[in-house]
Amino acid sequence: MKGSDQVKRLPVIFLRYIVFFIPAIILSVMVWNHYQDDLSDGKVTENNVKRIFTFDEGERVVSAVSKDQQLHVEMYDPHLGKRISGWTAASDPFQEMWPSIQGNNLLLAFKNKDGQLIIEKLSPNGEKKELAQQKLKIPSFLNTNTYQWNGRLVFTGEMEGAAAVIGELKNGQFYVHNLNELKLPARPVSMDAVMNSFRGQTPIPIFEVSLKNDQKAYVSGISNEKHQLGLYVSKNAEPFSLVDDAVEQQLQKTIGSSQNFAVAAESEYPKRARKVKADGRLGEVVPTPKPIYQTYVYQLNEEEVLIAGSTAKDEAKGKLTGYIYNHRTNKAVSASKLFQSLSYESLQRDELSFNKNVKSNWLYYSFNNQLTGAYETKSSQLKEFPLQKIISIENASPAHQTSFDTFTQYVMKGGPLILNWAIWLFIPLLLFVLAIFLPPILRLVRKNKIKDSVTLQAYIVSVKETGTYINEQPVVSMRLQFEYEGQSIEKTVKTVVSYTQIPQPGQRIVIHYDPKKQKAMLLKEGDFSQPSEPKFIKGAVLRKIESYGTVGRGTVLSLTFELDQKRYVIPMVQAAGFDFRTGEKADLVDINGQLKMAAYGYEVLNRSGKDVTLTGIIQRVKQYPVAIHEQKPVQLDVTVSSGDQSITKTVTQFIPDHMQVAAGTQITIQTKKEELERENALLQEKQGSAKVSKVEFAGVVGNLPLANIQIERNGMMYEVKQPIDPITSVLPGDELWVAYHDMTRQAVIVKYASI
Known part of the structure; x- marks a missing residue:
C-alpha cells in the first residue's frame, strides 16, 4: 500500500514544483548563448602566445599562453594536430621564462608570485615534474638573475639563512649551491657576475662575491662532476681585473678545462668566428666549408657551438647561413637550412635561443612567439612550426569545442548568470528528487554507518x-x-x-x-552493533627492539613480542637510564585492535593492589615529529582529581598520527589504589627542591617506567617510588620539586624542575 500511495503522490509533487522550471527554461537559453560566446572568446590569438618551443626530435611543441593574467602551458603533438596536456604555471605577473632542453625533456624556469624560482620538467608523454624544491628566491627580474652556459641554466638568488645562492640546472637535474657552506672568511653579502664572464671573456663563468669583511671572493658559475664549485678568496678587496689569472687558474683546478669557450667572434669587421687560444686571445679562423661573416656564436654544449652569420662581408648583400662546429673534432656541419625562416636581424634578438645535447643529432631553436623547430644534422631534416600552426592546433582542440566537458568548465567559472540558473533549475529539481528518494536513502545510509x-x-x-x-x-x-x-x-x-x-x-x-x-x-531504536572487549595477552616475550630516534631524553622504540607463535608490535618511549631487554616478559592489552603495554618487568608484573581509573584534564600538549606504526608520541601535563585533591602529572602516550589532542580534553589514567593514596598523603606534606643522587627501574606500568629514585635535600636522603615520564626522564644530578615526609623519608615528584 505504501508503494501505491507514493506513486499516486508523484503528479501532485510534480505540479507543486513545475512553476519553478519556467524561469529555469528561459535562463537555460541565456546560459547556452553565453557559453557559445565564451568558447569564441577563449580561443587563442597571436597576442596571447608568449613563447613556443620544440623538443623530442620535433615530435612535441609547447606553447606558453598568457590569458586572464595567468600563464598557461600547453603541449601538442604537431603531426597529429592534437593537444596532449596543459596546466597553469605558477608565474609572477611579468611571466618571464627561460627554456632548456636536457636529455629528452624540456625544462622551463619561471618566477612565482612569491619571488621563488620554479622549474618544470616536461616529458614527451605530457608528465610534469617540479625540480626546484629548495625555495630559491629571485630578488630581481628572472632575466636579470639567469645565465646560460653550454646548455646549462644558472640562477642567482637567496634562501632563508643564506645571503647568496647559486642554482644550477644541468643534465636534467637542479642543484643548489649555498655560498654559506663554502670556506669563506666572512659571510657573503652580495654577488654579481664578472662582466661578460658568461660570454666568453673568461674560460669559466665567474661570480664576484662581496664579503662582510670587505674582502672579495670569486666563485665559479658552474660546478664539476661532483657538483662542487671552484673558489678563490682575494686577500684584499681587489677587483677581478687585478687577480684574473690567479682566479682562473684556481677555479680550473676544481672545475677543469673541459668547459672552456673555444670559439668567439671578432669584435671588428668582418667579425669572423675564430678559435680561442689557451691565453684567451683569438687565434685562427674556424675552418667552415664556406666563409661566414658578421657572425654570432651560440654555445650549445661543452663541445659544440653554432656559428651563424652572413655569406658576404656586408650582411645586407649576403644570405643567412650557419654551421655547427665541434671544437674537439675540428669539424663543421652545415645548418643553413634551419635559417631559411629567420632573418639576420633575428640573430640580434635575445628571444632567439638554441639547444643541443652533445650526443644528439638534433638542434632545437625558438624565436620568441613566432617560430620554433628541430633540425637533424645528419639528414638535414627540418621540422618547423610557425605560430599560426600552433594556434590552429590549440583552437581545434576539444577545450574550445562544444562538449560536455567544456560546458562543465564554463559552469564551474560561476558568475551571476550561472548562479541564477542554478537557483531556478537545480534547487527545484533537487527538492523534487529529495521528496521522493531522501527517506529511503537516509535509511540506507544509516544502515551502512551502523554496519x-x-x-x-x-x-x-x-x-x-x-x-x-x-x-x-x-x-x-x-x-x-x-x-x-x-x-x-x-x-x-x-x-x-x-x-x-x-x-x-x-x-x-x-x-x-x-x-x-x-x-x-x-543510538536509535532498532540499531545494533557489537562493542569490542579488551583482550589481555599475558607473558609475551620481547624478541626484537628497533629504534626510531629520540624525543627529549627518551628513545622511541618499536617492540616486537611473541606468544604462542604470534607476534605483537607496539610503540614505546624508553626512558633515559632504562633498557628494554629481549627475552623478558610483559603483559599486553588489545583494545579494538590497538596493542598497548600493560606491565613489563618482574616486579611490576607481580605488583599487588586494586586497579583504579582516574579522569584527568589535559593542561598542556607537546607533540614530537616522530611517526611509528601510524602513531606519534605526545607529552601531556594532566590534572587528575581524586576526592578533594588535584594532582598534575606529566605522562607520555601514543595517539594516531592523524589525531589532534588539545588542552581541556579529558583522558583516563590507570593506577593502583594504594599508590594513589600514598601520593595524595605525601602531597599534604612539605614541598621543596631536591637533587637526584640515584635512579633505578623496576619495570614499566602502561607507557610509564616505574622508577626507584634516591634524592638528597639539606643533607637528608629520601626515596621516591613512582612512574615517571619517559620523555623527560630523571637522571642523577637533576633538580626536582618534591613533596616529602621527614619521618618516613618517602617523597613524590611534584614537578620535573630541571626540564
Whole structure:
C-alpha cells in the first residue's frame, strides 16, 4: 500500500514544483548563448602566445599562453594536430621564462608570485615534474638573475639563512649551491657576475662575491662532476681585473678545462668566428666549408657551438647561413637550412635561443612567439612550426569545442548568470528528487554507518541549545567524551530533544562510533552493533627492539613480542637510564585492535593492589615529529582529581598520527589504589627542591617506567617510588620539586624542575 500511495503522490509533487522550471527554461537559453560566446572568446590569438618551443626530435611543441593574467602551458603533438596536456604555471605577473632542453625533456624556469624560482620538467608523454624544491628566491627580474652556459641554466638568488645562492640546472637535474657552506672568511653579502664572464671573456663563468669583511671572493658559475664549485678568496678587496689569472687558474683546478669557450667572434669587421687560444686571445679562423661573416656564436654544449652569420662581408648583400662546429673534432656541419625562416636581424634578438645535447643529432631553436623547430644534422631534416600552426592546433582542440566537458568548465567559472540558473533549475529539481528518494536513502545510509561502527558508552560533557527547532522541539548540541582503542575522544553530535527530557552533563549514553570516518552517532531504536572487549595477552616475550630516534631524553622504540607463535608490535618511549631487554616478559592489552603495554618487568608484573581509573584534564600538549606504526608520541601535563585533591602529572602516550589532542580534553589514567593514596598523603606534606643522587627501574606500568629514585635535600636522603615520564626522564644530578615526609623519608615528584 505504501508503494501505491507514493506513486499516486508523484503528479501532485510534480505540479507543486513545475512553476519553478519556467524561469529555469528561459535562463537555460541565456546560459547556452553565453557559453557559445565564451568558447569564441577563449580561443587563442597571436597576442596571447608568449613563447613556443620544440623538443623530442620535433615530435612535441609547447606553447606558453598568457590569458586572464595567468600563464598557461600547453603541449601538442604537431603531426597529429592534437593537444596532449596543459596546466597553469605558477608565474609572477611579468611571466618571464627561460627554456632548456636536457636529455629528452624540456625544462622551463619561471618566477612565482612569491619571488621563488620554479622549474618544470616536461616529458614527451605530457608528465610534469617540479625540480626546484629548495625555495630559491629571485630578488630581481628572472632575466636579470639567469645565465646560460653550454646548455646549462644558472640562477642567482637567496634562501632563508643564506645571503647568496647559486642554482644550477644541468643534465636534467637542479642543484643548489649555498655560498654559506663554502670556506669563506666572512659571510657573503652580495654577488654579481664578472662582466661578460658568461660570454666568453673568461674560460669559466665567474661570480664576484662581496664579503662582510670587505674582502672579495670569486666563485665559479658552474660546478664539476661532483657538483662542487671552484673558489678563490682575494686577500684584499681587489677587483677581478687585478687577480684574473690567479682566479682562473684556481677555479680550473676544481672545475677543469673541459668547459672552456673555444670559439668567439671578432669584435671588428668582418667579425669572423675564430678559435680561442689557451691565453684567451683569438687565434685562427674556424675552418667552415664556406666563409661566414658578421657572425654570432651560440654555445650549445661543452663541445659544440653554432656559428651563424652572413655569406658576404656586408650582411645586407649576403644570405643567412650557419654551421655547427665541434671544437674537439675540428669539424663543421652545415645548418643553413634551419635559417631559411629567420632573418639576420633575428640573430640580434635575445628571444632567439638554441639547444643541443652533445650526443644528439638534433638542434632545437625558438624565436620568441613566432617560430620554433628541430633540425637533424645528419639528414638535414627540418621540422618547423610557425605560430599560426600552433594556434590552429590549440583552437581545434576539444577545450574550445562544444562538449560536455567544456560546458562543465564554463559552469564551474560561476558568475551571476550561472548562479541564477542554478537557483531556478537545480534547487527545484533537487527538492523534487529529495521528496521522493531522501527517506529511503537516509535509511540506507544509516544502515551502512551502523554496519561499520562499534557501540560504546559515552559521557555527556556539555549540552547547548542551537536555537533551531524542528516540529517545535529544540535541536541541542551535545559534547560527548568516550574511549576507543585506548584513546580519549571528544565528539559533538546534534539531536532533537523534548523540553521535558533534555540530557544533562555527566549522564552516560550509548553511541555508535565509526573509527574509519571518526564520526559518532546517537543510538536509535532498532540499531545494533557489537562493542569490542579488551583482550589481555599475558607473558609475551620481547624478541626484537628497533629504534626510531629520540624525543627529549627518551628513545622511541618499536617492540616486537611473541606468544604462542604470534607476534605483537607496539610503540614505546624508553626512558633515559632504562633498557628494554629481549627475552623478558610483559603483559599486553588489545583494545579494538590497538596493542598497548600493560606491565613489563618482574616486579611490576607481580605488583599487588586494586586497579583504579582516574579522569584527568589535559593542561598542556607537546607533540614530537616522530611517526611509528601510524602513531606519534605526545607529552601531556594532566590534572587528575581524586576526592578533594588535584594532582598534575606529566605522562607520555601514543595517539594516531592523524589525531589532534588539545588542552581541556579529558583522558583516563590507570593506577593502583594504594599508590594513589600514598601520593595524595605525601602531597599534604612539605614541598621543596631536591637533587637526584640515584635512579633505578623496576619495570614499566602502561607507557610509564616505574622508577626507584634516591634524592638528597639539606643533607637528608629520601626515596621516591613512582612512574615517571619517559620523555623527560630523571637522571642523577637533576633538580626536582618534591613533596616529602621527614619521618618516613618517602617523597613524590611534584614537578620535573630541571626540564
